[in-house]
Amino acid sequence: MVVRKKEKKRISRENVSCVECKSQADCCRFGAWIDLEEAKKILSLGIKGNFFHLEKDKDFPSGYRVGTSYEDNPCSFLDSDGLCSIHKVDYSLKPNTCKDFPYENNKVSDFADVLCTLYKSKIKNKVKK
Numbered sequence: 001m002v003v004r005k006k007e008k009k010r011i012s013r014e015n016v017s018c019v020e021c022k023s024q025a026d027c028c029r030f031g032a033w034i035d036l037e038e039a040k041k042i043l044s045l046g047i048k049g050n051f052f053h054l055e056k057d058k059d060f061p062s063g064y065r066v067g068t069s070y071e072d073n074p075c076s077f078l079d080s081d082g083l084c085s086i087h088k089v090d091y092s093l094k095p096n097t098c099k100d101f102p103y104e105n106n107k108v109s110d111f112a113d114v115l116c117t118l119y120k121s122k123i124k125n126k127v128k129k
Contacts, residue, residue: 021118025082027101029115031069034095035060041093042077047085049077059105068095 039051051066059065068075079085087094097104102112102119112119 028075031075036064
C-alpha cells in the first residue's frame with residue numbers, strides 16, 4: 001500500500017490521456033463535483049441530466065459546487081451509449097473537474113485508483129517494473 005502512494009506521485013499528467021482509454025465512462029460511475037457557474041451554463045443548454053447537493057466550497061471559482069449524481073449513482077449526464085452528453089454537445093462546456101480527472105488540484109485524485117481504468121493500468125505496469 002505504501003508503494004502505491006509513492007507511485008501515485010510519479011505518474012505525470014502526460015502519462016494519462018483519456019483518448020487512450022477504452023472504457024471512458026468508468027470515471028463517471030459516481031458523478032463529479034463541479035462549479036456552480038459551469039452547472040448554470042450546462043442547464044442553459046437543456047441537456048438531459050440533473051445536479052444535486054449544492055454546497056459552499058472555496059476550492060471552486062464561484063465558491064459553490066454541485067454534484068452530478070445522487071449518492072453513489074452514476075453521473076446523471078451519462079447517456080445511453082455510456083458517453084458524456086455534455087461532451088457530445090460542446091467539449092468546452094464539459095466541467096473542468098471532469099476534464100482534469102484523474103487529477104484534482106494538480107495532484108492525483110484519491111479516487112484515481114478506483115475510477116480511472118487507464119490510471120490503474122499505468123500503476124500496475126509501473127509496480128511490475
